Each structure stands twice: as C-alpha cells, then as structure tokens.
Amino acid sequence: MARGLVAVINRLPAWLAMALVLGLTFGTLAAVAARAELGRGVSSADWAAVRFTITQAIASALISVALAVPAARALARRSFRGRRALITLMGAPFLLPVIVAVLGLLAVFGRGGVLNGALAALGFPQISIYGFWGVVLAHVFFNLPLAVRLILQGWQAIPAERFRLTASLNGSVFRLLEVPMLARVVPGALLVVFLICLTSFAVALTLGGGPRATTVELAIYQAIQFDFDLGRAALLACIQFALGLSAAFVAWQVTPSQGMGRGLDRIVQRWDKGSVGFDALALTFATVFLALPLLMVLLRGAPGLFDMPNAVWAAAGRSVIVAVASAVLCVALALALAMRGGVAVSVVGVLPLAASGLVMGTGLFVLVYPFVSPRSVALPVTVLVNAALALPFAVRAIAPAVADAKRDYGRLSASLGLRGWDLLRIVVIPRARRPLGFAAGLAAALSMGDLGVITLFAGDAQETLPLTMYRLMGSYQMEAAAGAGLLLLALSLALFWLCDQGGRRDADT
Amino acid sequence: MLTLDGLRIFLGAFQLRADLRVEPGITAIIGPSGGGKSTLLSALAGFQTLAAGRISWEGQDITAAAPHARPISMLFQDNNLFPHLSISQNVGLGLGPNLRLAGSDKDKVAEAIRAVGLDGMADRNPGALSGGQQSRAALARVLVAHRPIVLLDEPFAALGPGLKAEMLDLTREKLSGRTVLMVTHDPSDARQVADQVILLADNVAATPVDTKEMFANPPDALRAYLGQAG
Numbered sequence: 001m002a003r004g005l006v007a008v009i010n011r012l013p014a015w016l017a018m019a020l021v022l023g024l025t026f027g028t029l030a031a032v033a034a035r036a037e038l039g040r041g042v043s044s045a046d047w048a049a050v051r052f053t054i055t056q057a058i059a060s061a062l063i064s065v066a067l068a069v070p071a072a073r074a075l076a077r078r079s080f081r082g083r084r085a086l087i088t089l090m091g092a093p094f095l096l097p098v099i100v101a102v103l104g105l106l107a108v109f110g111r112g113g114v115l116n117g118a119l120a121a122l123g124f125p126q127i128s129i130y131g132f133w134g135v136v137l138a139h140v141f142f143n144l145p146l147a148v149r150l151i152l153q154g155w156q157a158i159p160a161e162r163f164r165l166t167a168s169l170n171g172s173v174f175r176l177l178e179v180p181m182l183a184r185v186v187p188g189a190l191l192v193v194f195l196i197c198l199t200s201f202a203v204a205l206t207l208g209g210g211p212r213a214t215t216v217e218l219a220i221y222q223a224i225q226f227d228f229d230l231g232r233a234a235l236l237a238c239i240q241f242a243l244g245l246s247a248a249f250v251a252w253q254v255t256p257s258q259g260m261g262r263g264l265d266r267i268v269q270r271w272d273k274g275s276v277g278f279d280a281l282a283l284t285f286a287t288v289f290l291a292l293p294l295l296m297v298l299l300r301g302a303p304g305l306f307d308m309p310n311a312v313w314a315a316a317g318r319s320v321i322v323a324v325a326s327a328v329l330c331v332a333l334a335l336a337l338a339m340r341g342g343v344a345v346s347v348v349g350v351l352p353l354a355a356s357g358l359v360m361g362t363g364l365f366v367l368v369y370p371f372v373s374p375r376s377v378a379l380p381v382t383v384l385v386n387a388a389l390a391l392p393f394a395v396r397a398i399a400p401a402v403a404d405a406k407r408d409y410g411r412l413s414a415s416l417g418l419r420g421w422d423l424l425r426i427v428v429i430p431r432a433r434r435p436l437g438f439a440a441g442l443a444a445a446l447s448m449g450d451l452g453v454i455t456l457f458a459g460d461a462q463e464t465l466p467l468t469m470y471r472l473m474g475s476y477q478m479e480a481a482a483g484a485g486l487l488l489l490a491l492s493l494a495l496f497w498l499c500d501q502g503g504r505r506d507a508d509t
Numbered sequence: 510m511l512t513l514d515g516l517r518i519f520l521g522a523f524q525l526r527a528d529l530r531v532e533p534g535i536t537a538i539i540g541p542s543g544g545g546k547s548t549l550l551s552a553l554a555g556f557q558t559l560a561a562g563r564i565s566w567e568g569q570d571i572t573a574a575a576p577h578a579r580p581i582s583m584l585f586q587d588n589n590l591f592p593h594l595s596i597s598q599n600v601g602l603g604l605g606p607n608l609r610l611a612g613s614d615k616d617k618v619a620e621a622i623r624a625v626g627l628d629g630m631a632d633r634n635p636g637a638l639s640g641g642q643q644s645r646a647a648l649a650r651v652l653v654a655h656r657p658i659v660l661l662d663e664p665f666a667a668l669g670p671g672l673k674a675e676m677l678d679l680t681r682e683k684l685s686g687r688t689v690l691m692v693t694h695d696p697s698d699a700r701q702v703a704d705q706v707i708l709l710a711d712n713v714a715a716t717p718v719d720t721k722e723m724f725a726n727p728p729d730a731l732r733a734y735l736g737q738a739g
Contacts, residue, residue: 408588409588409591411554411556411576411583411585412585412588412589412591414555414556414575414576414577415554415555415576415577415581415582415583416577416602416603416606417576417577417578417605417606418577418602418606419577419606422606422607423606426591426594426602426606426608427591430591430593430594431593
C-alpha cells in the first residue's frame, strides 16, 4: 500500500506534464472545435488562405533546399578559415526573433533598402518585399541554414572508407555516393522546411496580408482581432491543426536530434575536388544572404538604442520575465517527461509540433473569454504556450542524457535510496546539465522572440518586446523599431548564451 | 545468515535456481560466463524480479523490499561513483540519500576515506583518481553504509592483476565479519580470499563449499569450467 502511494507520487510530475501538454494541444483544439461554425462552411477567403499557406510552404521548401545543396556540399568538402564560424552562423536563425529578421530583410530588400537603392542607382525598377515572394524570401532566410545543416549531416554520414573505395575504383563520387545520399536526405529536409512554413505566423503578419497573401494562421488572427468572429477563427484553427498534424509526425522522423553543430566540423578527405569557384560562389551567396540582414539590424539599430521610448524598456522587462518563466516551465516539463521515459517522451513531447501557437492561443482565448478579460491573462498564457511550443526541442535535448544517467547510475542510485527529488537533485540534474542548459537557453530565446499568441491577447499594458516592435513598425517609427530590434536580438542571444554556458560551466563528465 | 529459499529466476529462455544459505565471511560465486552469476546478485539486491522463492536475512523476509531497504551494499562492475560529486560526497551517500551530513557523519566519512588509504583526496572528483583509487573510494562508501551484506559484482575486474589482488586483500580486511558475496570469473580470486565457493553451472547455484575442499576435489562442472579433463 505504502509502496503504491510512493509510486503514484513519483509518477505525478510526468502525469501533470502530460495532462498539461494534452490540454494545451487537444484540449484547446476541442474548445476551438466546439466553437467552430461548421454549418457555415469554408468560405472562399478561407480556401484562399489554405492555398496560399500550402503554396508558399512548397515554394519556400523547394528554394531553401535547392540553395542548401551546393552550400552544404561546399562545407562538406572544403576546409577554410572561418568554416566553423560559418556553421555556427547557420545555427543562429533558429534563435533569431522572427520580427528582428524581418526588420533586417526590410533593410535589405524593402522599399528604402540596400537592394532597391542599388537598383534605383542603376536605373532598374523597384522590387517589393510584400506579398507571396516576401513571405517566401523570409522563410528561405530562416530555413536555408536549417536545410544546409540537415544536408551537411547527410554528407558527413558518408563513411570516409566509401570515398577511399570510390577513389580507388576511379568511380564518380557524385553518382555513387552523393546522389544516393541526397535521395535519402533531401525529402526529409523538404518536409521539415515545409512543415515549419505551414505554421509560420509572424512572417505572414509582417510581410503578407491582404486577400492574396494570407496564411491560415494569419486568418485566425484577423478573425479574432478585426472581426471578433470566434466561430470562424475556430474553424480555421481546426484546418490549421489538421495541416500541421498531417506533416508533423513524418517530419519528426527525419529531423536531427542535436541542434547546434555537433560533429559538423569534421572534413572528410576526398580525392575529387570539383570546382572551387562554384563552391566559393555557393558559400559567399549563403553568407551574404544570411549575414547582411543581421548586419543591417546592427547598423540601423545602434543609433536608436539609447533613444527609445520608455515603453520599449518596459516591454523588454516583460519579455525577459516571460522568457525566463517559459524556459523554467519548459525544462521542468521536459525533465518530468524524460524521467518517465518511453511512450510519454516520444508522443507527448512531439505533439506541440503539430499544434500551432495560434491554435492554442485561439483555444485559450475561447476558454477564458467568458470569465476574464483576455488581456489580464496575456502574459501567463504566453508563458504557457511558449513553454509548450519549445517542449519538443527540450525533450529531444534532455531525454537522451536522462536515459544515459538512468542506465549508468540507476542501480547505484536505487541501492543508495536516491529517489524522487533527491534522485533529480543529486544524480539526474548534474548528469544532464549541458542539455538542460541548452534546452533552457533555446526555450528562453524562442519565447523571448515570440510574436504569436501574444498578439491575440495583449493590450498596450501587456506588450512584449516583439509586439512593441511590430506596433512601432506598423506606425512607421522605423528608428525606434530598429533600436528595439537590436535590443531584442541582444537579449535573446544573451539569454541563450547565459543558460547554455551555465550548463557547461565545470560540467564534469 | 542469508537464506535463499526455492529461488527461481526466469529471463526469457534462461532460468536459474538457487536453494542455499550463506554464512558470514567471503563467498565467491564462480562458473561459466552467461551462467547467471550477475543475475543472481541482481536478484539479491532487488533489481531482478523472482519467479518464485524467498530471500531472508536473519529470519526476516526481504524478498519484496526495495533495493535500498535491504541490508545490502553493492559494488557494480562499473559506475560505482558519481563523477560529478567529490569523493567525500560519494562516500557520504552511503549514510543516506542526502549531500548534507551532520558533524558525526562527516567524521565517519573522513575515517572511512582514511581507512581505504585515500587521505587528502576527499575533495577530489573521481575523474582525478586512478582506477585503483576509485575502487578504494567505492569501498569506503560500503564501509560507512555499514550494511551486513555486501555484494561484489566483479568491481575490480578492470584493474590489473596486482591492483586487483591488493583490492581483494583490502576488501577481506575491511569487511571482516560481514557476509560478502563476490562474483568472479577468475578462480584465483576465489582461492585468494574466499572462505567458501558457490559453483553456478547448469542453471543451478550449488550449496557453498569450503574453498580448499572445492579446489581439492572439484566437481565435474568446475573441472569443465577450469578446463581440466575429467
């Protein structure tokens, strides 16, 4: 009897975590579905949103991967100064707040941007970053590095012996090794990028809009924010969930488990050299395309940094609190799931990938609206939803380390009577310090930069920094927006760095 | 006295039977690899569920007790120390699942560390110690835990022959009076320190036999294991 009780208490955290995740995914979906007005059917505007969502995701995936293949090949077969830095740069967009990237892209490709300035000087017509191609451009900016890393892993998974064998047979590396590898890796990369672009909200919010460039997520936002049509929002949320779910589980199989460049700095010796010029071109293009917008954020943001409205600093404070709270919650949930292990980790940990922040937000909005003002719960809801959205990444980082600790020290711990909180404190947390720090940093950075669910809930008094930036951009206060963008970028990276280093500091292995 | 009463373990197609009593002193368990020596220790420690039978200590049934609630300390083949904790913290865990120790407990830890010859290394982490020193630290934890039964699942197997012999002697000296069950694949270990030997072959753990007698008149199964023609 007593042992049964202990067992229940030991399992309680995992049950709570699972209940929370299920509540936030299926629970919010049920709340949404109950409000969805199916009878009215799907309007032509809704269909347009579905079509736009899918076509922009397909275009983004194809272009990202097409550009990634030559860049990944160059990284795989060339050794040069700065190669490691370049690979690190490829990991940066994951931590980069979307709104900051959009600001940087506007500075390069926007109306008063670098590119249009050059075009005007040469007498060419101007290009517009808004609409379909703007959305695709931003998605390629975010997903090209991810695609490069995925495909680079494919290259590096080819054993060195195969290159030796191919060289000794005087065979074609391209036909014998690279084409089969690409055939295996590219579909996965396409799918991952496609999935990410399906649930992209902030890019569509800032660069899309209008009847011809509205994603389903953006349509949800508009239905709530402008029309206050909860029935339509709910219907759209159901569509979005179906879209996400159908792609998520397939994509999950092919995503890499380690986020940041582990094992990617190895160069395999090979005997075919290919065209140096082509490789240099591919890498230069990728580097400029990724670095220039970031550089513009720095250049344009620096002058305005100390001349920003007080509201920006207040929003920054709120953002940091939200980010830290979200990171703590996310890591606690991930740890609870990882301690339980098994099916809980593989299913519950992945679910939030299929759910979009906007769908969760809509569901929570529908749930709280009858009782309290959504504004009054804006920040707690943002904490909760962001923790859930970062959970899949945190679980993937933490679960292997927890499993290792249990495998290596489970029996010793059991024989010493280390259980429950003592087991976590004395054994598991110290053993999993590095991935815990990494996961906390990731969750904090993602939450810091989130411009999703907060848009549904917040008024002026609940603005987070990304929302403040968005509103500044909307009112054409570009200087203040640039300053806020630089601040947001610095805070996101600083939070990630602090957590990640915290995990590494005197980590004894 | 440790009593194994009608013990049955099933692990897939593998099965193991044991029906025996173990006296205080060192008892070696020898037998072919894959014969279930480690499995038997796991069952005694509470990591392996039994299909049937009971385990009792001094007349008290401990079959259903959790691993830490048994009067047992165990040293495993590896991972006997937490690498992120200092030697004194590792040893202190023998006194309870907590890193905070009362004054008298601190003295016990320091004394045990001295007893195994690790003076001045209390604040180091295991990674800074040699393999032999790590074995000594693990033994120090067994000393402070003060449990009457000690299970050794070849914890010194990775040491060189000289160091291993030294550790076996130290074990014998420091754990005198306790009931020590020691798995080994090396008959010379048994000859060196064991009072009695349990031969585990053909799915049966035999009744303990005096070590000298066992090697003077080896049963067929032991002959086969030792490679002596019958």
